[in-house]
Ligand SMILES: [Zn+2]
């Protein structure tokens with residue numbers, strides 16, 4: 001089925017350049033009350049009828065869902081009811097913060113404009129901003145705060161490629177991208193200049209395959225010395241998501257790990273796959289053997305999938321050996337994450353050796369090029 005879907009991707013659409021994006025804010029916790037506070041500059045609050053007002057720093061607007069409408073109330077006591085509230089900045093450098101007081105959400109600083117309406121069970125909080133303004137926050141959330149400039153440039157083109165490729169994912173929901181892991185985590189506007197500069201200096205640059213189509217820009221923390229092919233992990237096959245040997249990431253603390261689980265839990269897991277205790281011995285590795293990324297291990301006529309083992313036991317990667325010791329099973333592994341595509345620890349090391357971001361992305365996505373988004377094509381999602 002997935003293979004059939006992939007073959008449909010040969011249908012292609014042209015991309016808009018300099019895109020504006022509509023991002024759903026607080027998509028994971030879906031609050032019913034949010035608080036808008038201008039941080040810099042003034043905003044026009046338009047409730048979609050009479051009663052618009054100007055809101056500046058020092059003022060605050062609380063917005064609460066009320067059936068299929070929203071109620072707003074300012075700190076100074078002005079209130080109203082509306083279908084859709086619009087906050088429009090009155091200057092180009094305007095910034096505001098959004099809070100969701102009853103939810104475990106960090107305060108977000110945002111730019112652009114804001115639209116708030118009622119949604120089944122929650123508010124729909126939409127931030128309309130430029131894609132290039134959205135990227136630095138995404139890069140910080142996905143790539144961390146430490147690393148040389150070329151590392152962040154590599155992550156910037158990866159995040160931009162990912163965003164353009166998935167920009168119609170929420171078409172039926174009435175926005176472009178959500179701010180959670182489903183799309184890419186967006187914490188809002190950030191201040192780290194190394195990341196902001198990495199995004200600016202690669203503005204509009206994306207990664208494509210040989211046909212000029214945006215790639216599936218997968219990445220992970222640490223590959224443990226060898227990356228995984230997408231075909232092994234997700235079934236979907238791409239010529240640039242193949243297993244490669246990575247000499248760059250072994251320095252990292254994530255490069256090796258050990259985890260013990262109880263034999264009782266392990267046997268429960270095997271039984272759920274139809275393997276009886278005692279039949280699994282072929283899975284165990286001799287002492288001192290190196291971890292290998294074998295996705296499917298055949299035992300007693302059944303199939304043990306390493307990715308399923310990784311998820312079930314919370315392992316850092318699917319690159320491991322296993323040995324029973326007493327009443328526990330010891331996994332000894334390498335790497336962190338699914339192992340497909342760009343290895344972040346390796347990319348950081350390459351950047352420290354003064355390699356360019358194009359060299360880094362070309363190494364982890366073999367056969368791809370960095371090019372301008374204006375001349376690339378996007379796979380049409382079926
Ligand atoms: Zn999403």
Ligand SMILES: [Zn+2]
Nearest residue numbers: 223246249343
């Ligand atoms: Zn690696």
